Amino acid sequence: MIDIRRQRLSEQRFAFLILLPAAVVIFGVVLFPLGTTFVYSLQNMELISEEKGKFLGLLNYARVLGAPWFWQALARTLYFSVVSLAVETVLGLLIALLLNTRFAGVGLLRVLVIVPWATPGIVTASVWRWIYNPEYGVLNAVLTRLHILGEYRAWLSDPFLAMNMVIVADVWKMTPFAVIFFLAGLQFISASLYEAATVDGAGVFGRFWHITLPALAPTIAIVAVMRTVEKFKAFDIFYVMTRGGPANGTKVLVYEAYLKAFSNLQYSIASTLSYLIALLVLGLTVAYVKALRRGEMA
Amino acid sequence: MRRGPAFRTVQYLFALAVLLFIMAPVAWMVITSISIHRDIITVPLKIIPRHVTFQRFVDVFTNPENEIAHAFLFAMRNSLIVSASVTLVSLVIGSLASYAFARLRFAFRSSLLYLILFTYMIPSVVVVMPLYLVLSRLGILNTRPTLVLLYLTMSLPFVIWVMQGYFGSLSKTYEESASLEGCSRLQVLWHIYFPMARPGIIATAILSFLIAWDEFFFALVFTSTLEAKTISVAIAEFSGKHYVDYEMIAAGGVIAALPPVLVAVIFQKYIVMGMTAGGIKE
Numbered sequence: 001m002i003d004i005r006r007q008r009l010s011e012q013r014f015a016f017l018i019l020l021p022a023a024v025v026i027f028g029v030v031l032f033p034l035g036t037t038f039v040y041s042l043q044n045m046e047l048i049s050e051e052k053g054k055f056l057g058l059l060n061y062a063r064v065l066g067a068p069w070f071w072q073a074l075a076r077t078l079y080f081s082v083v084s085l086a087v088e089t090v091l092g093l094l095i096a097l098l099l100n101t102r103f104a105g106v107g108l109l110r111v112l113v114i115v116p117w118a119t120p121g122i123v124t125a126s127v128w129r130w131i132y133n134p135e136y137g138v139l140n141a142v143l144t145r146l147h148i149l150g151e152y153r154a155w156l157s158d159p160f161l162a163m164n165m166v167i168v169a170d171v172w173k174m175t176p177f178a179v180i181f182f183l184a185g186l187q188f189i190s191a192s193l194y195e196a197a198t199v200d201g202a203g204v205f206g207r208f209w210h211i212t213l214p215a216l217a218p219t220i221a222i223v224a225v226m227r228t229v230e231k232f233k234a235f236d237i238f239y240v241m242t243r244g245g246p247a248n249g250t251k252v253l254v255y256e257a258y259l260k261a262f263s264n265l266q267y268s269i270a271s272t273l274s275y276l277i278a279l280l281v282l283g284l285t286v287a288y289v290k291a292l293r294r295g296e297m298a
Numbered sequence: 299m300r301r302g303p304a305f306r307t308v309q310y311l312f313a314l315a316v317l318l319f320i321m322a323p324v325a326w327m328v329i330t331s332i333s334i335h336r337d338i339i340t341v342p343l344k345i346i347p348r349h350v351t352f353q354r355f356v357d358v359f360t361n362p363e364n365e366i367a368h369a370f371l372f373a374m375r376n377s378l379i380v381s382a383s384v385t386l387v388s389l390v391i392g393s394l395a396s397y398a399f400a401r402l403r404f405a406f407r408s409s410l411l412y413l414i415l416f417t418y419m420i421p422s423v424v425v426v427m428p429l430y431l432v433l434s435r436l437g438i439l440n441t442r443p444t445l446v447l448l449y450l451t452m453s454l455p456f457v458i459w460v461m462q463g464y465f466g467s468l469s470k471t472y473e474e475s476a477s478l479e480g481c482s483r484l485q486v487l488w489h490i491y492f493p494m495a496r497p498g499i500i501a502t503a504i505l506s507f508l509i510a511w512d513e514f515f516f517a518l519v520f521t522s523t524l525e526a527k528t529i530s531v532a533i534a535e536f537s538g539k540h541y542v543d544y545e546m547i548a549a550g551g552v553i554a555a556l557p558p559v560l561v562a563v564i565f566q567k568y569i570v571m572g573m574t575a576g577g578i579k580e
Binding site: 011012014015016018019021022023025026029030031032033034036037040094095098101103105106109111112113114115116117118119120121122123124125126127128129130131133135136138141142144145172176177180181183184229232233235236239240243254257258261262267270271274275277278281282284285288289 | 306309310312313316317319320321323324326327330338339341342343345391392394395397398402403404405410412413414415416417419420421422423424425426427428429432447448450451454455458483508511512514515518519529530531533534537538544547548551554555558559561562563566569570573574
């Protein structure tokens with residue numbers, strides 16, 4: 001009895017020992033600053049203020065939540081996340097279904113589909129900015145040659161259009177991620193299910209609706225939650241393509257927090273805003289874990 | 299299943315459209331990088347260049363006079379050193395931790411695991427201000443080791459999350475017989491778990507490398523000179539200048555994209571495995 005307890009204890013001690021290096025890094029570089037940011041958000045941190053360091057309670061939160069720019073940035077973040085995610089999911093599903101069939105060159109296409117995903121975010125952003133260039137951009141050149149466009153357009157000069165053009169670039173980079181997941185999921189659906197459905201007279205769409213989609217539902221849920229978190233974190237694509245402009249049209253929450261901290265030096269407001277972003281992400285993480293559990297049970 | 303000619307046609311047209319959508323931006327970047335300036339700014343644009351030059355790539359490796367080319371060379375070196383270090387360190391530290399999560403019983407096991415998942419999800423901007431103040435007080439801004447430390451917080455949760463699942467899926471029989479033979483826990487880990495988990499280790503190594511290579515936010519905030527600046531920061535910097543040398547930036551883009559794209563294409567099988575096992579990494 002005593003022996004077993006001692007063994008347990010040493011197992012626990014050994015576990016904590018080998019967890020230590022990872023714990024030190026994660027605690028020191030994420031959790032400690034996370035706590036400090038929270039403290040900042042409750043204080044007056046403005047550098048020039050005479051009352052720097054004064055405890056303000058939730059006043060900063062009231063300030064941020066009462067500011068129109070916060071709700072505008074949140075709306076833009078939601079628009080960016082929802083639209084790009086919807087397009088990526090639908091497009092990803094279609095491409096996965098295509099790559100799951102047999103045709104000449106499917107092997108090559110399966111390899112190439114990973115290329116945009118592997119291309120660094122900054123490279124993606126600068127390539128697309130160059131493609132959209134108003135004077136020399138290849139998009140203008142191709143569209144005018146095809147007579148789709150009468151004259152050259154400045155794709156990133158209109159606030160709403162710019163947001164949608166950023167979404168196109170993001171869809172280019174991240175659709176492969178969905179494709180890879182869906183393709184893996186498709187491989188678990190047994191062919192006999194399809195055959196049985198065909199015998200019962202189900203057409204292409206019937207089979208898709210009654211077999212493929214339900215089987216992929218847990219995978220779709222996992223990808224959707226995971227991607228939503230990443231969408232909320234998106235920074236580099238906005239930094240290179242639009243810098244939050246034109247007329248703040250692409251200023252999302254994370255970009256706004258970056259500007260408040262490093263451009264305006266409004267540390268209190270930036271910390272508060274960051275914390276609100278962290279809370280949103282926490283909510284999404286909970287949703288993610290739930291989706292994972294459901295996926296395991298299915 | 300029999301497919302009619304209509305199905306075949308749709309299939310090939312769609313495949314062609316996908317191929318174009320995926321490869322056209324990459325192709326345009328490559329074409330820009332080997333074109334001469336005059337051809338690139340011709341209106342109407344000629345998509346197939348008339349003159350081809352590889353001078354920009356030669357400049358990157360041999361010409362210290364060309365400011366941008368020189369910056370790209372040093373930034374590439376920094377990116378390589380930082381990404382390789384992150385991969386190595388997160389594998390060692392991460393697999394130790396994931397063995398504990400997969401095989402040992404200890405207090406708060408599952409809460410700790412979810413806490414780690416949560417730290418992976420935190421946007422960098424949330425922790426950046428305290429980090430900046432602390433690191434500048436310590437005088438270690440703008441160094442490669444600092445970047446490595448910061449990137450570990452992104453790769454470690456991923457490695458731990460994937461590897462603990464992988465270790466957990468391995469059979470316990472070998473481990474039990476090895477400890478009956480008198481192997482210590484570390485020996486079991488080294489001689490039994492590591493060899494058996496090789497595919498998982500390769501997968502997480504590749505994804506750690508890709509995560510570190512792709513990172514931009516911390517590199518932007520914490521590096522300022524060629525001592526530590528990564529290739530992403532160098533490219534972002536030159537594409538933000540008032541006068542933009544599109545061809546040179548395209549060349550930088552080709553160079554920056556080459557390592558991760560090659561790694562992804564060659565090790566695709568492992569990447570798919572790692573991603574679907576862990577269900578993380580953007």
